[in-house]
Amino acid sequence: MLNGEKKIARPLRWGMVGGGRLGQVGYKHRIGALRDNTAFQLVAGAFDIDPERGKDFGVNLGVEENRCYPDYRTMFAEEAKREDGLEVVSIATPNGTHYEITKAALEAGLHVICEKPLFFTSVEGEEIKQLAEQQGKIVGVTYGFSGNQLLLQMRAMIEQGKIGDIRMVELQYTHGFSATDEADKFSDAQKWRVDPKIAGPTFVLGDLSTHTYYMSQLIMPNMKIKKLLCDRQSFISSRAPLEDNAYVMMHYENGAVGRLWTSSVDAGCMDGHRIRIVGSKASLEWWDSKPNELRYEVQGEPIQTLIRAMPYLDESCNADERLGALHMEGLSESWSNIYLKFAIAMDAKNRGDEETVKNLVYPDIDAGIDGIRWIENCVRSAENGSTWVDYADQPALNLN
Known part of the structure; x- marks a missing residue:
């Protein structure tokens, strides 16, 4: 049974690309990531294609104004300069942007959680898998129902x-x-x-x-x-x-x-x-x-x-x-379960614990x-x- 106790040493510093005020799926990501506040901490975001709307939204979520960025490239570059910069990013944007944002995130040294379908072609998928392995990073896919x-x-x-x-x-x-x-x-x-x-x-x-x-x-x-x-x-x-x-x-x-x-x-x-x-x-x-x-x-x-x-x-x-058993669970708990497993996989990868990564059942890059x-x-x-x-x-x- 899960009760919110920490499964990793500390919460991972987490940000979002997309998932802003007008999006349908962003809140599901935040429910999943933040349900166990021992797993992720939302510290930055490029939430919206409209920078001012994105900044206003991020501040209303409790993100510092100077960490609400106009676009993902600016966010990756600025966060890389910080000692407390991003470690993980979730991509909640339209399908056609997934490949370029995932690639940029991995090149910036970040773990990635991405919406589905992951990319347009399996060739792109294999390329990103190779890049993730080179960078020693995890790529997870938000098949949100799969945590039931x-x-x-x-x-x-x-x-x-x-x-x-x-x-x-x-x-x-x-x-x-x-x-x-x-x-x-x-x-x-x-x-x-x-x-x-x-x-x-x-x-x-x-x-x-x-x-x-x-x-x-x-x-x-x-x-x-x-x-x-x-x-x-x-x-x-x-x-x-x-x-x-x-x-x-x-x-x-x-x-x-x-x-x-x-x-x-x-x-x-x-x-x-x-x-x-x-x-x-x-x-x-x-x-x-x-x-x-x-x-x-x-x-x-x-x-x-x-x-x-x-x-x-x-x-x-x-x-x-x-x-x-007396109380009903549903989609929000399902998202929370897969996000917690993302955190466990990323923490294990950071520590070089390949056995945990191998044996963990979650929607990974191969999925x-x-x-x-x-x-x-x-x-x-x-x-x-x-x-x-x-x-x-x-x-x-x-x-x-």
């Missing part, structure tokens, strides 16, 4: 053989908030998501389902995709070539099959985020709308509902719980690259007429 403890319970039960051999994987992340083009016209956060120059080669595949794909790999680390087929649509035609709905069929190397549905035009849907793993003996199912419950369905037996934080759960699951590669294969299939493609380390997409 019951996902680790699913992982443990599968490893223990509780559901038998995996046969089918059902993944879904849908909502209906883009069922019309209204948000495309009036929401700054939506406008860039449907612009391929900024968002990259996908909309909902990158924005939504990379979360769910990573969660499936977290739950089933030994399940590798052999081939896939992606069929994607732009029901709001102005979004083309980016999709607002997609289906992905997957064949795994062990003979299992998978299906993923992702959509922002699932009209009326508030929260369609679901993972179901079907084995030869039993099935496991988790819904984001009921994150404290895990359904365990053994063939021929009554359905069981496992509840977060109960003593019958695996130790790996309960190690991350915060409030006790980010894997997500990019999954998108690349999905786009390759869709652009080839929604045909089956062998899942491999394919050349980067030509985005020109």
